[in-house]
Amino acid sequence: MVALATNTGVASAAAGQKIDIQSVFHQFELEGEPLPVLDGIDFSVEPGSFVALLGPSGCGKSTLLRLLAGLDHPTKGDLKVDGENVGDPDPSRIMVFQDPTLFPWRTVWDNVSLGLEARGILKKSRQRVDDAIQLVGLDGFDKAYPHQLSGGMAQRVALARALVNEPRLLLLDEPLGKLDSLTRLTMQTELVGLWQRAGLTAVLVTHDVEEALFLTQRVLIFGPRPARIVADLKVDLPYPRHRGDPRLAELRREALGHLGLAATW
Amino acid sequence: MTSIDPSLSGRDETSAVEEAPAQRGTGIWVLGLAAAASWVGVAALIELWPEIIPQPYGRELAIISLVIALGLVIVAATGRLFGVAAITTRYYGPWFVAAAIVVGGWEIVTAKAGLLPVPFFSSPQSILEVFFDDWGRLGISVWYSVLLLAKGYFFGAAAGFVTGVTIGWSRAASYWVHPLLRLIGPLPATAWLPLAFFIFPTSGSASVFLIALATAFPMTILTWSGIASVNRDYYDIARTLGAKPSFLILKVAIPAALPHVFVGLFMGLGTSFAVLVVAEMLGVKAGLGWYLQWAQGWAAYANMYAALLVMALMCSSLITILFRVRDWTLSWQKGLVRW
Structure with a gap:
């Protein structure tokens, strides 16, 4: 909340990446049986935009995110980032998970500096760590250990740990899923702020309809597994948005319809 | 917040x-x-x-x-x-x-x-x-015991740690080492004693080997289980941040496995005490084990009680030192685990 006003320049140099996904199929092996997860996914994301992948739990949207990160490889089809096939994980594409998964034996500062240390460039770029910590509003907590942080603070550290690498694509896998509802609302506003300042491409996986509509410019709705895209909603509202906006309510109704939940409106 | x-x-x-x-x-x-x-x-x-x-x-x-x-x-x-x-x-x-x-x-x-x-x-x-009149001999015995234990424990802990990390990390190493470990590991180190005293040039080096063997087994098993139980997400995180395999081992797997490693160090220390005393009684002509044996030869029962007391103090001090080292190394765990 503190950091929103400051622009420290972390990640602002990076421009967003373009994503092209063409007829991607993916399946897992489950006790010898193939279990199809993704069933022909096609879409593109413009550089610098904020897109949500919305769908029921377990539908395969997180799998798609892992494919984009390079943690897994698709059974069939092409995933291109900036025109090149996604290979191994690369620090230009960083994933933030539902659990902050901070390393408990490292302080906040050492957690944030992880990527720079792994790539051997920490000595030259210590300032970037300080900037990233400031960016997420955790100045003064450098020396705290993860067990001393609240859930929201831990998730901010996870964000700082991603942003310090100046990623050009931020893959958010339900990053606010485990926070209490008030912290969640605050962090939603912060996420928009971070995305706007960093100028990167962001893909958010969520099963919260309101969150998807409030945060992003475009919502891709997935059906149940094996996942297929059932709708592509454009959220044509300027930022900052207001939760009470009647247009959001309209879109929400439409999204619930696509998810087969129209009767609950 | x-x-x-x-x-x-x-x-x-x-x-x-x-x-x-x-x-x-x-x-x-x-x-x-x-x-x-x-x-x-x-x-x-x-x-x-x-x-x-x-x-x-x-x-x-x-x-x-x-x-x-x-x-x-x-x-x-x-x-x-x-x-x-x-x-x-x-x-x-x-x-x-x-x-x-x-x-x-x-x-x-x-x-x-x-x-x-x-x-x-x-x-x-x-x-x-005994403490007033024979403190010199008791003191030198403690010194020799600690020296012998330190050598054996160091080699055993180091070997166990390296083996544990290797088989925890590499499938191939696990394939070859695991059956050997299952077969030889549970064998009490003292069973090697007669053989070791023949194979090694001195009873001292044989004792170091036996103590190392006794320490290495629990150390290997616990380091291994520590490495194997590391949260897979830590690796995913580190990999997306650009970590190479060496970083994953040294900066992710090993620190995450340290709590288990310390359990291995404790168990190894316990078993190494047993082997130390037996080795000193049967082979090495020094140390508290030897002192006990020597006192028995003279039917000097008071000396034996005194030596037992000193031995208890030595072992419990070493355990305490290890506790302190662990508390200091794992200070990040405070609040996560209470002891």
């Missing part, structure tokens, strides 16, 4: 002491005075009750009892003036009373009434005599 979890603050090592049933250090400490009185009682018992078999160092033991009593009186009267020492003494107040009863009772059944068979059960003052 900006506050550190309040339940974590104000918890530290002294809290257990302060919550103790003993009084909190205000006013006169009645239990302490009772403990002092019981130690005065021990001194009086030693001085006034004639011994069945006259023994030296009775006077010294009485003086030590009086010194303990004096210390207790001082702590009882001064409250918390002496800080941690006073708090600890107060915490162990009931123990001081119990110890006085045990020493007094022991004195009666041995030196005073002679109820226990004579050469096998030594009186407190005869053990004190």
Whole structure:
């Protein structure tokens, strides 16, 4: 909340990446049986935009995110980032998970500096760590250990740990899923702020309809597994948005319809 | 959201002491005075009750009892003036009373009434005599024991750690090493003893090997299980941040496995004590194990009790040191795990 006003320049140099996904199929092996997860996914994301992948739990949207990160490889089809096939994980594409998964034996500062240390460039770029910590509003907590942080603070550290690498694509896998509802609302506003300042491409996986509509410019709705895209909603509202906006309510109704939940409106 | 979890603050090592049933250090400490009185009682018992078999160092033991009593009186009267020492003494107040009863009772059944068979059960003052008259030999034995243990434990812990990390990390290494470990690991290291004393050039190097072997097995198993149980998400995170395999091992897997590694170090230390004593009794002509054996040869039972006491102190001190090292190394765990 503190950091929103400051622009420290972390990640602002990076421009967003373009994503092209063409007829991607993916399946897992489950006790010898193939279990199809993704069933022909096609879409593109413009550089610098904020897109949500919305769908029921377990539908395969997180799998798609892992494919984009390079943690897994698709059974069939092409995933291109900036025109090149996604290979191994690369620090230009960083994933933030539902659990902050901070390393408990490292302080906040050492957690944030992880990527720079792994790539051997920490000595030259210590300032970037300080900037990233400031960016997420955790100045003064450098020396705290993860067990001393609240859930929201831990998730901010996870964000700082991603942003310090100046990623050009931020893959958010339900990053606010485990926070209490008030912290969640605050962090939603912060996420928009971070995305706007960093100028990167962001893909958010969520099963919260309101969150998807409030945060992003475009919502891709997935059906149940094996996942297929059932709708592509454009959220044509300027930022900052207001939760009470009647247009959001309209879109929400439409999204619930696509998810087969129209009767609950 | 900006506050550190309040339940974590104000918890530290002294809290257990302060919550103790003993009084909190205000006013006169009645239990302490009772403990002092019981130690005065021990001194009086030693001085006034004639011994069945006259023994030296009775006077010294009485003086030590009086010194303990004096210390207790001082702590009882001064409250918390002496800080941690006073708090600890107060915490162990009931123990001081119990110890006085045990020493007094022991004195009666041995030196005073002679109820226990004579050469096998030594009186407190005869053990004190060993400490006064034979401290040189006891001291050098402790030194040799620690030296031998340190060598064997170091090699064993290092080998176990490296093996554990390797088989925890590499499927191929696990395939080849695991069956060997299952077969040879549970074999007590002492079973190798006759063979080791032939194969190695000196009994010293054979003992180092045996102690290392005893340490390495639990160390390997626990390091391995530590590495195997590391949260897979840590690797995913590190990989997306650009980590290479060497970083994943050194900076992710090993630090995450450290709590298990320390359990392995504790278990290894325990088994290494057993092998140390046996090796010293049977092969090496030095150390506390040898001292025990030597004392038995002379039917010097008091010396054996004294050596056992010293050995207990040595082992428990080494365990305590390891606890301190662990607490310091794993300080990040505070609040995550309580011990």
